[in-house]
Amino acid sequence: MNTTGLAAERNEKNKRLIDRSPKQIDTCSPTCCQDDSSFEMHIVSTNKGERTTVLNVVKQIWPWVDYIHIREKQLSLQQHFIWARHMTESGVPSSRIVINGANPFVPSEFCRGAHWSQKMLTKAEESMNAVNKGERMRLGVSVHSIHEARVAADYGADYLFFGHVYTSRSKPDLTPRGLEALAEVCSGVDIPVIAIGGIQASNIQAVRLAGARGAAVISSVFQHEDPAHAIRLIKQAAERVI
Structure with missing residues (x-):
């Protein structure tokens, strides 16, 4: 299938997702919503426990992103699932x-x-060998390194987050790793690498x-006065023909 055909297929898949209710979408393989030419857009929650704020933003932007990460380190895993339930009840x-976790x-x-x-991966490595991609x-x-x-x-991850690439408002005191380090990681593994940070x-x-193969954003969307406009601009820029 040529690039035009892949894009048309992806657009039709996204249209079907938007038209269906959350309860109808009950299966998804580890590689769903992807093709070899796609560039994934991820949004990550603010890690400030702002459930109402995050939910309001997510309801506006989900049609333009591939994945929405609930990453609130101060909350329990059960609370993460409560956030997810509220999102699905809101139409996501x-x-x-x-x-996360x-x-x-x-x-x-x-x-x-x-x-x-990394802490979660280390713990998992100690208890089991590489995971089967077909049953999870x-x-x-x-x-953060090659x-x-x-x-x-090697463990069996389907994709990686690498960062932070640029100076990040969520990590203002840490030196960014930069594009050269990102390129090294991207060329050093056979799975998609998602850039994060600034x-x-x-x-x-x-x-x-x-x-x-994708990018994850936090502040550039959540701190924007018009989150939907911000994510559309980022997505359009990512898809611009070079």
């Missing part, structure tokens, strides 16, 4: 929702993806040129 498809082997009607930190939810892992990226890929419309093409 469960196939778009990813829960979730067990990918335990199915849920409220999410179809799990994301792990889609699994992502946050990495070594961590290869370990996560991603905006003005720099998203640069991370794509470095080899990233």
